[in-house]
Amino acid sequence: MSIRKTIATRTVLSLALAGVLGAFGVTTAQAAPIRACLITKTDSNPYFVTMREGALAEAKKLGVDLKTYAGKYDGDNQSQVNAIETCIADGAKGILITPSDTKAIVPTVEKARKAGLLVIALDTALSPTSAADMTFATDNFEAGKLIGEWAKAKLGAKAKDAKIAMLDLSITHPTVDIERDHGFLAGFGVPIKDPNTFNVPDKQIVGHAETGGSEEGGQKGMETLLARNPNINLVYAINEPAAFGAYQALKSVGKAGHVTIVAIDGSCAGVKGVQEGIIDADSQQYPLKMASLGIKAIVKWAKDGVKPQASAGKDFFNTGTQLITAHPEPGVPSIDPAEGAKLCWGK
Template structure:
C-alpha cells in the first residue's frame, strides 16, 4: 500500500531563539545558521552540512530556527544575537525575504558576511551572496514533466497549486511560476503568484511547507473542483499531506503530484508512487559552501562569486523520477537516493 512518509517524524522539535553550539572546536571565527524551521528535513540536512563543515574548519557555529515556517520575528532576533556575539558571518533561509532586509543590512554594516541559502532575499543583492537551487528551473522541470506525462490530456488538466506562505517569499514565487511556464501556462507578472488567467488552474492555497498544511490546502481546493488531476506542491512534506487528503477520498491513483526538494523521504515517495516526480536540490552543499565562504571572508575579506551568467551561486538541480519523458532530463530513483540532499 502506498504510504506518504511523514517528514515531521524525521525532524527535531522547532527551536526558538536559543542558539545551539555545534561540536566545532573553540575558534576565533564565529558563524550563525538561521533556518526557517528545524522540523522540515530539508533544514535538518542543511544544519548537518553546516555543522560538519564548521567542525572541519574549526569554526564556532551557532544555529537558530523559527518555531514554524513564516516565523519572521524569531529570525530577526537571531540575527540581532549573531551581531551581538561578534560572529563573522550569517547563513540564512529567510521566512520573509523582504521584511528581513533591514536587519540583514544592520548585520552587513557591522561587518558580517550574510549569505542567503536556498531562498534569495528581495532584492537579491540585499545579501552579500546567495547559494541556492535555481528554483525557477526546479519548478519548470516538474511542470514540463507533468505536461509531457499527461500528453494531450494536459490541455484539459485541472491543476491545484499548493504554495508556501501568505508572504510569498522568493522561493515560493520562483517555483510556482517555473511550474506554470513548464506546464505551458501563460505567466503574467513573474513576481506574483495567482495572477494567471488559465482556466486549468483551479486555485492556489498555502501549506506552510508541512504535511498538515498540504492536507488542508488539498481539501480546500478539492471543494472548489473535485476533478483535480494535477497537484503542484512547494515541497515534499506538503506533497505527503496532499496525498493523504486525496487518499481519504479514494482519488490518489488518478492524480499526478509533483514537488521540489529531493530529500530521501521524498525520493522514497517517488519510488512508492506518492509523488510522480520531484526536483532534487542539495542543501548540504549549500550550507557547506556557505561555511567555507565565511571562513574565507574572515581570513582574507574575500567574498564568494556568482555562477557565470547568474546573480547567485547555483548549487544544482535534478529531476528525479522512474517515469522519464522525452525532452526532460532526469535521474532515476536509485540515483536520487544516492544523492538525496548531498
C-alpha cells in the same frame, strides 16, 4: 639575585625564545577560531535540520566556531533579528541565514554588513537579493520548470485540458512560492503575464491553496480544491509534505493513483515517495551543499577578504537541481529514484 632582576631575566629569555621559534615558523599561541552563525527558519523542518548538520560538519572540518539559531516557527522574523544582533555582539565573521521574512530582516542584515560581517542567504534570497553579500540556493524557477515539463510530457494530448491544483506554501506571504509556481507553469506551457504575483489567468488552473508546507495543510488544501473541481488530474505541490497530504486527500475519495502529483524537495522521504508511486516526479535540491559552501565562503572572507561570486548570468550561486522520477520522459533530463536516494537528505 633580586626579584626585579629575576623577572627581567626571564622576560629577556622569553622574548629570545619567541624570536627563535618565530624564525622557524613556530608560534607560541594559536590564532582564535573564526566565528560564524547559522540562522534557519525553524529547527524542526528536516530540510533545515539537514542544513544545520551540514554546516556543523563543515565548520568542524575547517575549525570554525559555529553557533546555530532558529525561529520558533516559519515566519518568526523577530527571533532571526535577535540572532543577528547576538552574532554581531559575539564578533562573528559571517552569518548564514534562511530568512523567514525576506523583507523585514533586511535592515538588520544591513547592520551586520556595516559591522563587517559577510552575510549569505541560504535557500531563500532576501528581497532585494542584493541585500545579502551572496545567496546559495536552488534555482527555484528551474526546479519548477523541470516538473512542469515532465508533467506536460507525461499527460501528452491530455495536457491541454488539464485541471491543475496548485498547493503553495503561503499565498499571503510568499517566499519561494512564486518562482516555483511560475517555473512549473512555464514548463507546462502556461504563459506568465505578471512575474510578481500568483494570479496567472488560465482555465487549466483550478486554484491555489495555502498549505504552510505541511502534510495537514496539503490535505486540507487538496480537499478544498477538489470540492471546487472534482476532475483535477494534476497536482503541483510546493514541497513533499504538501504532496503527501494531497495524496491522502485523493486516497480518501478513491482517486489515488489516478491523479499525477509533482513536487520539489528531494528528501529521502520524498524519494521513497517517488519509489512507492505516491509522488510521480520530484525536483531534488541540495541543502548540504548550500551549508558547506556557505561555511567555506565565510572562511575565505575572514582570511582573504574575498566574497563569493554568483553563477554566470544570475544574481545568486545556483547549487543545482535534478528531476527524480521512475517514469522518464523524452527530452526531460531526470535520474531514477535509486540515484536520487544516494543524493537525498533527511530521513
